[in-house]
Amino acid sequence: MFEKIKQLLNKNLAIVILVPGVIIMIILLVRYQTITSEKAKLDEGIEILTALETRDLYTMEEKIDFMKRKAVDSGNYSALFGNAVVFGDSIAEGLGLYGFLSPTSLVAVMGKSTENSLEDVPALVNLAPRNVFFELGLNDISHPYNTLESYLSHYEKMIDSVRLQLPNTQIYLCSIFPVTDEALQENPEFSQIETYNAALAEMAKRKNIHYIDTYTLLKTNPQYHAEDGIHVIREFYPLWMDTLVNNSDLKNLL
Numbered sequence: 001m002f003e004k005i006k007q008l009l010n011k012n013l014a015i016v017i018l019v020p021g022v023i024i025m026i027i028l029l030v031r032y033q034t035i036t037s038e039k040a041k042l043d044e045g046i047e048i049l050t051a052l053e054t055r056d057l058y059t060m061e062e063k064i065d066f067m068k069r070k071a072v073d074s075g076n077y078s079a080l081f082g083n084a085v086v087f088g089d090s091i092a093e094g095l096g097l098y099g100f101l102s103p104t105s106l107v108a109v110m111g112k113s114t115e116n117s118l119e120d121v122p123a124l125v126n127l128a129p130r131n132v133f134f135e136l137g138l139n140d141i142s143h144p145y146n147t148l149e150s151y152l153s154h155y156e157k158m159i160d161s162v163r164l165q166l167p168n169t170q171i172y173l174c175s176i177f178p179v180t181d182e183a184l185q186e187n188p189e190f191s192q193i194e195t196y197n198a199a200l201a202e203m204a205k206r207k208n209i210h211y212i213d214t215y216t217l218l219k220t221n222p223q224y225h226a227e228d229g230i231h232v233i234r235e236f237y238p239l240w241m242d243t244l245v246n247n248s249d250l251k252n253l254l
Helices: 002-053 057-070 090-097 118-127 138-142 148-165 181-186 188-206 215-219 234-246 249-253
Strands: 084-088 106-108 131-135 170-174 210-212
Touching (some): 084 090, 106 118, 138 148, 188 210, 188 215, 234 249
Parallel strands (some): 084 106
16 A cells, blocks of 8 residues: 555656656747747848848838839829929920929929020029939020020030039930921921930930830820920820839839
8 A cells, every 4th residue: 555655656656757847948949939030030030131122122121112102193203203303394384284293393384495404503403302303495496596506606615514513413414305297397497306305315325324215106196285286295104104103213113
């Protein structure tokens, strides 16, 4: 009888010793798995941070911001051009009048030419855009005292000024828009548009600046001309905006 009690006590003692041991082993195993999981997440985080160091974080922030807005309104050009500026005359001014771009993305006034646009460069510099699109030329051609040489000279001075003050800004030159045949009959000086565009494209190449052919866009879609045959109607602006996006760094935001 005593021997049986002794065996039972030994058995219970073994259980008392074994159970805590098992519990401790389980705790240690769970802790090990947790540490291993945290280390894996840490390693993954380090890899992500390392990869981000090689990227343009500012551009990524812009892309994230644009995509958030795009989810609300896929036609929101103001968001896409949030860090870009269109610099030009009354045609460019229409981007603001029709609500396609915000004032912080426009430096455009009716009647502007390359000759009198140098005075607007400080406004552009204050906006400090990553991309600027220049649209100028029709008023230069229509001015009786301007020549192709003066047009190019004024344009170069303006570009050099922007480059000096905004060395990290990408510059894009838009070709001069065409006019209708009716407008050409009333204003024969516009027959020089293609000559001016050829010279503008050559200057852009010489100065290592991006040139965007917007002439062909309107030439092949004359229905978007306004009644005067010089300006454009509201429906043309999305086509123009898309052309600027697809031929510039802005396409990387899409």
